[in-house]
Amino acid sequence: MVQQEPDTAAGEGPRIRMARPGDAEALLAIYAPYVRDTAITFEWDVPTVEEFRQRIAHTLERYPYLVAESAGGRALGYAYAGPLKERKAYDWACELSIYVAQDAHGRGVGGALYATLERLLADMGVTNLNACIGYPAAPDDPYLTRASVEFHTHLGFEWVGRFHGCGYKFGRWYDMVWMEKVVGGHPANARPLRPVSQVAALLG
Incomplete structure (x- = not known):
């Protein structure tokens, strides 16, 4: 059972802000268990x-990188978000990634992060959101569940593709699926994306 943080009131949603390179240590502490103990990554x-600090800084040059915080910080x-592919024609499509602290599941953190990320990317002019998700062959795999697919489905993503046995970790082969959500129109004359610095102000 996850205990409520003493500095977060019951029912209070997380605060969402833009990440900073100085957040690297705190965010790596969230990410590390996923690397060591799961096939989610x-x-x-x-x-x-x-290395993690450089990843954050590199992402922020072009895309939103969001942190969800408790009332106590x-x-x-x-x-x-990151590029679906580096070539120019893919500019309007992004790949999304999300990680929630092990003791913060079930508190609306993931939904709040994705809702804010979707809003910012749509305001930038992004049309397609894509998620690359590891998928276990059996529902009782000890390193990977199907929860991420269920999470994305709940948020309106659709399953659009599957690669079979393309990932190897913990002595097991894993499938990878792609899910997609279209959040903007596809005009004949697409405008360049707005800089992330302009939409960052929407966070208040």
Whole structure:
């Protein structure tokens, strides 16, 4: 059973803000157990704090990177966008990633992060949100559940593709599925994306 934090009132949602490179240590503490103990990420080795700091800074050059905090300022989770592909024609499509602290599940953190991320990306002009999700062959896999697919389905994402046995971790082969949500129109003359610095102000 997850205990409510003493500095977070019951029913109070998390505060969402833009991440900073200085958040690296706190966010890495959330991410590291996913690397060590699960196949939710296909990364094998926990990155260093400096590597993680550079990842945050690199993402913020072009996309939102969000942190969910408790009323007391503790990081409860984070979510960010990245390019679906690096070539110019993919500019209007993003790949999303999200990680929630192990003791913060079931408190609306993931939904709050994704709702804010979707709003900011749509305001930038992004049209397609994509999620790359590890998928176990059996529902009782000890390292990976189907919860992420269920989470994305609940938020309006649709299953659009599946790669079979493309990920290997913990001596097991894992499928990977793609899910997608269209959040904008596809005009004949697409405008360049707004800079992330302009939409960051929407967070208040």
